[in-house]
Structures are given as structure tokens and as C-alpha cells.
Amino acid sequence: MKLPTISIPLVVLATVVFANPAIQASEDRILTLGGAIAGGKVALTRADVLEFPQHQIVTTTSVTDGPQTFEGFLIRDLLQDLDAEGDVVVARALNDYQIEIPISDFERFDVVGALSMEGVPLSSRDKGPIWIVYPRDDHPELQDIRYDTRWVWQLVSLHVQ
Amino acid sequence: MSLGQTKGLWRSDWLSYALYVPVLAIFLGALIFALAQSSTLERDMRIAATQNMLWVVSQTQMEIYALALSVSAPDRDEDAIARRYDLAISRLNLIQQGPQARYLETLGHLDGIERMTAALLDLDPQRRGHTARLHDALADLCADLHPQINRIANDVMIADWDKAAARLDTYRDTQRLVMVSVTFSLLAALAITWLLLSKQRQLFHAEVQTLRASRLLKQEQDTASTYRDFAAIVSHQLRTPLTLIDSAMHRLERLGDDVSASEVSRRRAVVSGAIGRLVRLSDTVLLLARIDNSQIGVRFEPLHMADIARTLVAEAQAQHHVRRIDLSCAEGPLVAWGDGDLVGHIIDNLLSNALKFSAPDKPVEMRVFAQGQQIACAVSDQGPGITEVDQPYVFDRYYRGQPYVEGVGLGLALAQSLARLQGGHINLETWPGKGSVFTLWLDAAPSGSRSQRSDN
Known part of the structure; x- marks a missing residue:
């Protein structure tokens, strides 16, 4: 990591001191799902998504240095649980960034809705509350800008169609 | 070939192979270089995160702008402000991480971003509570940050374009290098092919020479043994x-x-x-x-085979007056195309063989007839015939059959050679224990020559 020395305490400060208040209380809805799913529309709290089997991925990312350990639920599990039927999922972020992700991605790879990085919960002041993380280091074909754009951070909704 | 010669050849072999080494080195070297260059290019072709830098910076710029709008809105919706605040902070955090931070450091903007972040975090509404004063202070700060982030975006754009242009330059240079090395490789490959081909040609020539030499030697040996047998x-x-x-x-x-x-x-x-x-x-x-020395000139002429046969049978009959020699000639013209002396020699040989190899009380028969475009003269005897073992060698020189038969073993070989010289041949039908028929086949004389003869 070649960050200038001065930035390290600031980043630490940002995550430790100021990020914590930004992590939603567990009763807050952090992810909404819509489209071709059972019930048509579902809103999930942090506690809800934590109920799914938690999965770990160690991988590098395109915006950080070195491998990072992510932990979260498999998107595949979530979609299966909601009886999602469709070809693509439209993922939308807090800033209204949106992208279509083929559902086959979740079948072929263990794509995770990460809730924490390096054991620290993801904050909405960083890439939280949920960051879509691909096992980039395990599959060379994922080391491509066309997959990088599917790593949606600050994920707020998934629309199955 | 003497030992010295062999050594010389051996040395020249090594010399010609030594030529391959530098050529092969050029071929492989150029190829490996091209490969290495291409692989560098391949690695470099991936889109790095920092190539997205302009977008990341402009997103940050936009979030700060959106925060400014939300704190300046008349209703000052606290949730909306909090959300906008978080987004602005998250974007500032993003451009201070990993490759983004390094990029900004090269442009000398990292310190500025850190100061901006610190200033913004100082006005955290979640910590300090949403007050009108804080919202005003946030609005002022955003107005202050705007030109700074604008300048950063500006510098990033220029740096991006410079980098893109430099990258393209590198690609072009690499491409050129690869093309040159591949050309070298190709030339070296052609040189190797040429060397190999010429080597092969030399080898082929050498092989032909050896073959020719060994054939000559064999011929010499055959001739020598022929003369020994002959003598x-x-x-x-x-x-x-x-x-x-x-x-x-x-x-x-x-x-x-x-x-x-x-x-x-x-x-x-x-x-x-x-x-x-x-x-x-x-x-x-x-x-x-x-x-053997190709000294026989064949004087072709129309031959009235019936006349020739009659003369020869009469001569044989005079020599062997106790033997019965029958002659039968078919109807019609029996004019062959050949040399009268040579034909006389052939038929005389066949006739004397028939007489020699059959018992004195057995008749010998000669028949002259035409078949297709050929005239045949068949000599039959009632001798012992020729065994299956001997049949393939009857026309070979010095072959005298088993059991030993008196003679040089040249007569039939000569007769067959003479027949072939005239475009004809002798064939054999034989029944062991009953007798043999040797038939001389010659082409019929061309009709023009025949009429000419009859005019004379």
C-alpha cells in the first residue's frame, strides 16, 4: 500500500470514528428487491440479510490495493430464496448508478453481497451498506472492465426481470 | 573413398551445420523478443481503474454539488442532507484509496483532497446535529470546494489524455518492434529452410552418386563374371x-x-x-x-516367311537325313517385317534345338501362320519338355537346364535378343514329358512395302 503517510490516519479516522454512526440500525431497510420475485416487492433489513449463510471471498479489487477479505451473503441464495425468475437483475446504488447483471453470473461465480471488508462493516460513507463483490482472483475472466462495472457499491435495490 | 576424403566431408558437414546456429539464434531470438513485447502489450491492454479517474473525480464533484443543493433547499430535508453528505464523503474516501490516491499524488492533489475531506468531516451533521448554522456552513464549504475539485477534474482530464497518447505511442512502438522482429524471424526461417533444402539436395546428389557408383560396380562385376562364365x-x-x-x-x-x-x-x-x-x-x-556392343544394324525388309522356312527345313533335312521334319504353311501371304539373316539364325537355332532335344525317331514340326498383325513360325518337338523350375530361365544366358544339357546356353538367349531387335519375340509352350513349342512372332510387313516387293 503506497498511500501517503498522512492519509492513513485520516482513512482510519473516517472508518472508525465517523463511519460507525453511518451504519444503519438493524431495523432500517437496507435493500429492496422487486420485479419477478415472490411477493413482487421485498425490503430487507441488515438482520434479514445476515440470516443467509455468510460467505467469505478474498480478492483484490480495482479500486483498492492488495487482497481484501469480504464477507456477506451469496446473491444466488437471496434470489433463490425469493423464487426470482428472470434473466437479469438491475442493480441500483445510492447515487442512482445502475447496471444490468445477467443472473447467470450468480450461477457461474460465487458473487457476494458483501457487508464487511477486512472484518469492518461497510459504511454508506464508504462502499456500504452492501457491495457486490466478484471472486475476481479465482477467475481470470473476471479481471475485466466489463465485470468491474458490475461491482456495485452502496447497493440499495435489485430488480429481477 | 579414402579416409582423408571422409574426414574432409565430415568437417564440411560440421561447417554447414554450424551455419544454422546463428540463423537459428536470430530466428528464436527475434521470436522470443516479439513474444515478450506482445505479452507486455497484452498486460498493458487491460483497463486500469485509474483510467476511470475522470469519472470518479466528476462523481465526487457532482456529489459535492448535490450536497450544496440539498443544504440550500428551502425545506432542508435532514434525511436528504444526511444521505447527500454520506455520498459526498464516500466519493472523497474512494479517491483517497489505492490506485486513485497514487494517481492524485502524482498530480499533487492528494493533500488538497485530504484537506477537503477533513473540512467536510468537521461539519458532520450526524455528530453535530442538523442546525441552520451547520447547513449554512456546509453550503459555504461546498461553494469553496467547488472550484478546487473543478481544477482537480481539469488536471485529471489533461493527465488522462497525456497518458492515453503516451500509451498509444508505446503500443505503436511495440507494434513496430514486433513487426521488425517477426520479419527477422521470417527471414531466418527462410534461411533455415533454404539451408535445409540445399543440404537435402546435396545429400540426394551424394546418394545418387553412391547409387550410380554401386550400380557401375555391380555392372562391372556382372561383366567380369559373365566373361568368366563365358570363357x-x-x-x-x-x-x-x-x-x-x-x-x-x-x-x-x-x-x-x-x-x-x-x-x-x-x-x-x-x-x-x-x-x-x-x-x-x-x-x-x-x-x-x-x-552387347549395340553393333547390330537391323536391315528391315519384307520377309516371305514360307520361303525362308522351306529353305531352312531343306538344309536341316540334308544334315539330318534320318529325321522327319514336317513343314506346314498357312494359306495367304505370310510376309513378316524383319532382317532375313537374323530371322534365318533364329529359326535355324529353334530347329536345331528341336532336333537336338528330341529322340531321333520323333518328328519335328514347323508351322508358319498369321495371327492378327503378326506372322508366327512355330517349331514343335516331342522331346522331354521343360520342367516348371527351368521354364522362367530358358531364355537366360548360360542357362542350360537341369539335368545338364549339352550346349553353351547361349542359343536361345541370342535368338530372343535377335527377335526383340526386330520388334518381335519368342514364346514357349511346353508340356513336360510330351514336348515343347517355341514360336517366333514378328510383325507383319507394312502393306506398302509388301506391294513394292511384289512389283520387283
Whole structure:
């Protein structure tokens, strides 16, 4: 990591001191799902998504240095649980960034809705509350800008169609 | 080939192979270089996160702008402000991480971003509570940050374009290098191919030379052994008639004046028969020698085969008056195309063989007939025939069959050679224990030549 020395305490400060208040209380809805799913529309709290089997991925990312350990639920599990039927999922972020992700991605790879990085919960002041993380280091074909754009951070909704 | 020559060749072999080493080195070297360059290019072709830098910075710029709008809105919705605040902070955090931070450091903007972040975090509404004063302070700060982030975006754009242009330059240079190395490689490959081909040609030539030499040697050996066989057989065959002549002379000498006229006549017949054999033998040997040296000129002419057969049968009958020799000639013109002397020699040979190899009480038969465009003269005997073992070798020189048959073993070989010289051939049909038929086949004379003959 070649960050200038001065930035390290600031980043630490940002995550430790100021990020914590930004992590939603567990009763807050952090992810909404819509489209071709059972019930048509579902809103999930942090506690809800934590109920799914938690999965770990160690991988590098395109915006950080070195491998990072992510932990979260498999998107595949979530979609299966909601009886999602469709070809693509439209993922939308807090800033209204949106992208279509083929559902086959979740079948072929263990794509995770990460809730924490390096054991620290993801904050909405960083890439939280949920960051879509691909096992980039395990599959060379994922080391491509066309997959990088599917790593949606600050994920707020998934629309199955 | 002497040892010295072999050594010389060996050395020149090594020399010619040594040529491959630098060429191969050029070929492989250029290829490896091209490969290495291409792989660098391939690695570099991936889109790095920092190539997205302008977008990341402009997103940050936009979030700060959106925060400014939300704190300046008349309703000052606290949730909306909090959300906008978080987004602005998250974007500032993003551009201070990993590759983004390094990029900004090269542009000398990292410190500025850190100061901005610190200033913004100082006004955290979640910590300090949403007050009108804080919202005003946030609005002022955003207004202050705007030109700064704008400048950063500006510098990032220029740096991006510079980098993109430099990247393209590198790609072009690499591409050129790869093209040059591939060209070298190609030339080296061509050189190797050429060397190999010329080597192969040399080898081929050498092989041909060896083959030719060994064939010549074999020919020489064959000729030598032919002459050895020839000398042995001919001298043996010369002995018999010479011994006959010698003993006849001795007998006459011993009888002295008491010799009767009938005795003289008997001895004279023996001598003349022996001389006849000697003449035939020397004729045969001479003819064969001429064939071997391609000295026989064939004088083609229309041959009235019936006439020739009649003459030859009459001569044979005169020599062997106790034997029965039948001649039958087919109807119609039996005009062959060949050399009268050579044909006479062939038929005489076939006829004397038939007489020689069959019992005195068995008749010999000669038939002349036409078949298709050919004229045939078949000589049949009722001799022992020729065994299956001997049949393939009947026309070979010095082959005399089993059991041993008297003769040089040249007659049929010569007859066949002479027949072929005239475009014809002799074939054999034989029934062991019953007899044989040797048939001379010759082309019929062309009709024009035949009429010319009949005009004369």
C-alpha cells in the first residue's frame, strides 16, 4: 500500500470514528428487491440479510490495493430464496448508478453481497451498506472492465426481470 | 573413398551445420523478443481503474454539488442532507484509496483532497446535529470546494489524455518492434529452410552418386563374371569338336596308307560336323558380342516367311537325313517385317534345338501362320519338355537346364535378343514329358512395302 503517510490516519479516522454512526440500525431497510420475485416487492433489513449463510471471498479489487477479505451473503441464495425468475437483475446504488447483471453470473461465480471488508462493516460513507463483490482472483475472466462495472457499491435495490 | 576424403566431408558437414546456429539464434531470438513485447502489450491492454479517474473525480464533484443543493433547499430535508453528505464523503474516501490516491499524488492533489475531506468531516451533521448554522456552513464549504475539485477534474482530464497518447505511442512502438522482429524471424526461417533444402539436395546428389557408383560396380562385376562364365563354357565347348577333329586325324594317321576311301569319307564327315559346330559357336559368340556392343544394324525388309522356312527345313533335312521334319504353311501371304539373316539364325537355332532335344525317331514340326498383325513360325518337338523350375530361365544366358544339357546356353538367349531387335519375340509352350513349342512372332510387313516387293 503506497498511500501517503498522512492519509492513513485520516482513512482510519473516517472508518472508525465517523463511519460507525453511518451504519444503519438493524431495523432500517437496507435493500429492496422487486420485479419477478415472490411477493413482487421485498425490503430487507441488515438482520434479514445476515440470516443467509455468510460467505467469505478474498480478492483484490480495482479500486483498492492488495487482497481484501469480504464477507456477506451469496446473491444466488437471496434470489433463490425469493423464487426470482428472470434473466437479469438491475442493480441500483445510492447515487442512482445502475447496471444490468445477467443472473447467470450468480450461477457461474460465487458473487457476494458483501457487508464487511477486512472484518469492518461497510459504511454508506464508504462502499456500504452492501457491495457486490466478484471472486475476481479465482477467475481470470473476471479481471475485466466489463465485470468491474458490475461491482456495485452502496447497493440499495435489485430488480429481477 | 579414402579416409582423408571422409574426414574432409565430415568437417564440411560440421561447417554447414554450424551455419544454422546463428540463423537459428536470430530466428528464436527475434521470436522470443516479439513474444515478450506482445505479452507486455497484452498486460498493458487491460483497463486500469485509474483510467476511470475522470469519472470518479466528476462523481465526487457532482456529489459535492448535490450536497450544496440539498443544504440550500428551502425545506432542508435532514434525511436528504444526511444521505447527500454520506455520498459526498464516500466519493472523497474512494479517491483517497489505492490506485486513485497514487494517481492524485502524482498530480499533487492528494493533500488538497485530504484537506477537503477533513473540512467536510468537521461539519458532520450526524455528530453535530442538523442546525441552520451547520447547513449554512456546509453550503459555504461546498461553494469553496467547488472550484478546487473543478481544477482537480481539469488536471485529471489533461493527465488522462497525456497518458492515453503516451500509451498509444508505446503500443505503436511495440507494434513496430514486433513487426521488425517477426520479419527477422521470417527471414531466418527462410534461411533455415533454404539451408535445409540445399543440404537435402546435396545429400540426394551424394546418394545418387553412391547409387550410380554401386550400380557401375555391380555392372562391372556382372561383366567380369559373365566373361568368366563365358570363357569357361566356350572353351569347354571348343574342346569337344576340337577333340573330335584331333582323334579323326590321329586315326587317319595311324591307318597310314591302309586308309580306305570309305574310312576317309567317314572321318571327313566327323571333321566337317565338328567344324560346323565350331562355326556356329563362333557365329553365336560374335552375334552376342555385337548385340552387347549395340553393333547390330537391323536391315528391315519384307520377309516371305514360307520361303525362308522351306529353305531352312531343306538344309536341316540334308544334315539330318534320318529325321522327319514336317513343314506346314498357312494359306495367304505370310510376309513378316524383319532382317532375313537374323530371322534365318533364329529359326535355324529353334530347329536345331528341336532336333537336338528330341529322340531321333520323333518328328519335328514347323508351322508358319498369321495371327492378327503378326506372322508366327512355330517349331514343335516331342522331346522331354521343360520342367516348371527351368521354364522362367530358358531364355537366360548360360542357362542350360537341369539335368545338364549339352550346349553353351547361349542359343536361345541370342535368338530372343535377335527377335526383340526386330520388334518381335519368342514364346514357349511346353508340356513336360510330351514336348515343347517355341514360336517366333514378328510383325507383319507394312502393306506398302509388301506391294513394292511384289512389283520387283
